[in-house]
Amino acid sequence: MTVLAGYASEHGSTEEIAQRIAARLSERGHAVDVRPLAEASRADDYEAAVLGSAVHGGSWLTEASDYVQANTAPLGRMPVWLFSVGLARVVGGWFEKHSQEPKEVTELRRTTHLREHRLLKGALSPEHLPLFGRVVYRIMGGHYGDFRDWAEVDDWAEAIASELSAAGASGTASV
């Protein structure tokens, strides 16, 4: 199946996750187009989509929101997997409890054949936050580093590849 692995990434960690997922899907024989969502062609060109964004202030980045809004109809006709990359699972506590699902994902749950949304652990450097953000983050007990869990990403990509193969074998993109 032809799959869009689309991403919105400000500092590169989400892009690398999308590339890793795309590599695993390719290894399993799927034709994957890995692209920034700001440059991706319309979703009509694909049979399935794995879309992800960095989370900023509890929401997806604008280019990811814009893409899913502009492509609601075609995305509604194919299997879709979503991932949000942030620090919620690293910081934990209240922040994690209230950061399970950006609103863009909730909306896509309503309008698409959403297979799964994964909240993945990302990366953060102090210089990525404004001074006020660093103060708030410190008060929340947050820390800096690269917390991406590549084993989790690989396992998830494998599961997606298997579902895509099953969907392809059944001859329908909308399962």
Ligand SMILES: Cc1cc2nc3c(=O)[nH]c(=O)nc-3n(C[C@H](O)[C@H](O)[C@H](O)COP(=O)(O)O)c2cc1C
């Ligand atoms: C300005 C700013 C705001 C952020 N807001 C959130 C947030 O609300 N929730 C969250 O879980 N992570 C948040 N993060 C963390 C990152 O989005 C995250 O760690 C991610 O890996 C960054 O992805 P990127 O490298 O692809 O840009 C924020 C980061 C920045 C720089």
